Amino acid sequence: MSGERNGHVEKSTVLIPQVKFTKLFINGEFVDSISGKSFETIDPRSEEVIAKVAEGDKADVDLAVKAAREAFDHGPWPRLPGSERRRIMLKFADLIEQNLEELAAIDTIDAANLYSLGKILFINNAIELFRYYAGAADKIHGETLKMSRQLHGYTLLEPVGVVGHIIPWNFPTQMFSMKVAPALAAGCTMVVKPAEQTPLSALFYAHLAKLAGVPDGVINIVTGFGPTVGAAISSHMDIDMVSFTGSTATGHRIMQAAATSNVKQVCLELGGKSPFIVFDDVDVDKIAPLALNACLFNQGQICVAGTRLFIQEGIYDKFVARLLEELKTWVVGDPFDPNVNQGPQVDKKQFERVLSYIELGKKEGATLLTGGKPLERKGYYIEPTIFTDVTDDMTIAQEEIFGPVMSIMKFKSMEEAIKRANNIKYGLAAGVMTNNLDTANTVSRSIKAGSIWINCYFAFDNDAPIGGYKMSGFGKDMGMDALHKYLHVKSIATPIYNSPWL
Template identity: 70%
Template sequence: MGEECKRTSGGHEVPEIKFTKLFINGEFVDAVSGKTFETIDPTTGEVLARVAEGDKEDIDLAVKMARDAFDCGCWPRMSGSQRGKIMMRLADLIDQHAEELAALDCVDGGKLFSHVKFLEIPKCAECLRYFAGAADKIHGETLKMSSEMQAYTLREPVGVVGHIIPWNFPSTLFFYKVSPTLAAGCTMVVKPAEQTPLSALFYAHLAKQAGIPDGVLNVVTGFGPTAGAALSSHMDVDKISFTGSTEVGRLVMEAAAKSNLKPVSLELGGKSPLIIFDDADVDMAVDLARMSSFYNKGEICVAGSRIYVQEGIYDEFVRKSAEKAKSWKVGDPFDPQVNQGPQVDKEQFEKVLSYIEHGKSAGATLLTGGKACGERGYYIEPTIFTDVKEDMLIAQDEIFGPVMSLMKFK
């Protein structure tokens, strides 16, 4: 099963980490190379567990099992209603293990325990149930022709799908990808982010319990340049779904094109604006701006982190934003009073701090925050810059951290 370690975080007990091996063809197995890597608790910077490090050979094996399950197995040949019933069972199991799953995403990714337990995990089960209900409603069409011919369309599963999942919403994005894939009758190989592999392995265990046949859902933990690249370029993978950075998305698309020209679904980065006019309710706008920039410690691809405020309310907005930022509590993500946990890992922590330094050196005014907080772990104060110009990096780049850029417009 894997390494077990009962420990505490901020005085709260974390469940045993039960699954740390690759999940291939219904079994937890070591990587072919025998290699492992460390997954880190960002609240402390300490090692949580060692996880199997999948590589090209492991991807090859997982894809072979998924291909066999698709070409010869029962899952694509089941009725949609049968698949739906199994998916419903998996959703029930997720509900039953919500606390344990939330704790895994909390200690592995620094996410707020209460938000994951009461919002994200229930939404995962809802997503699964939605697509379970859609599994027997995948219809083609009968077409009226201009000549004496019959024509119809038939929707069929695409085959073996590769899913590459990011670290900021490891559970939510797992099921955004896996749920429709299961409903359609496809088989798959999932590569979770190396920063947050633990919940994906637990979901694989629950999928087996729910009755999803061996080989249908495989999980290979590892790194993007090795496992992710091997999955993207594999000749026996029929489609790739990737959520992550624009830079890596280009590599995924290139690998897919150079192999078997497989279709690719990409959800990539950006720098979303929030535009606030003079007639806005200022208190509401301040709260929305704070949430849009600092929710999930800014690690969200639709973060509204460049804030344009019309000049008539700009000064009031700045003053109230500074006041509200001081009440935004950073600390132990298991504490229900806390608003913001640590950044996901040391690399992201240092990246965000470097952007803050860029903002200072470029001439933006640091209104609040701007530095690390706490004696250990990867915590950063909620940070607000004013006097931000369009050509500054903090206005252009997706920082993926709790940094807000305020800009005035006429």
């Protein structure tokens, strides 16, 4: 495992890619920020600088929006036949596939996504999502209406216009594709703000989009920070819609900015604190590994993480023992190592935030069963952490930690499990583990959350919309719901005189 930082670094037979794109992408060109400023993006494995990236500001957002507005109002993209948009999007997907390993490596050095999963899962999911929405691009149809008066009526579905996408850092490629692919299929143009922690793959995708034939101005990438770039997108008078995935606090600010500007449409997928409910009729050996992965996957940095583990009292001791046994096989280390299950947190701020929650859990009286400390090595690594004796009112049971921290709680009855699972401000997802069909149906209908997974977890699919209830936001990503949120419905009516059929 040796090499040079400035070129290609070989590690475990993986070539670490040299960063190619660090400038803003506006109107089909890579350009410096107007201010000339840049910021560092850090490798969370080593705490070393990967590259300096152009730091956009309001003036850069203005240029990007101007390009997107011109491309929407006068450019070809919204006016192309759906079949032509499909062709270009399929070529985009093919180009992603051709660069799969390099893109997986970029997200590993920038976001600490496991490289092995990047190759077989994350990048492939993005490829298939572009193909999925490409297939929908020529199937956007309105309806013919049977009017109650002497009128002939029909509806048209038209793109909403210029969209601002503000995406998070935990899965840079998947978040990019979830936002950009349906908006492209609908005929929208857009300004994308990738997270400041993980800007690199979005810029690479902009390059591939141009190669695929996406017209200039349709996709614009402005890298930078939330209080500047994000705020400028949210409040911009010439942006018609904002789609955001991230924290609830930031979602509040985006809604306020949208309401006080041009009352733009807003779609928010916000925080979560998902319950993972285990009833006493399950196969413990099968469900315990699933529960562990539901909490620790991607270092716990996933909004639907099953961080509140509710175990029915009849199997509580057996389940916890099996969980600890499974944890012995869990490997924390370099995300390029194919034997590793968990890499580092994304940056120093998130690393310190997770550790502060662990300390708060101990202070509030929860029992630290295992973990709770940083690894003694370079990088933002934290041990998998499990608390027991957690009560519903503790901070670690109520607030989204976004780290490898599990809170275990015991329950007696189905009614108690439902009540306690819903005793939270969030409502993004839930897992229900039982072999009783009545229990599964009752609990899944009773939990106030947007996605319920029965005897499985992270059951994402292109056809299945995801999105939250309560303070987890509103609006959907994935599925046809995502496509339709980027479309306006226009009603058209013409009179019919003296028709004998009316």
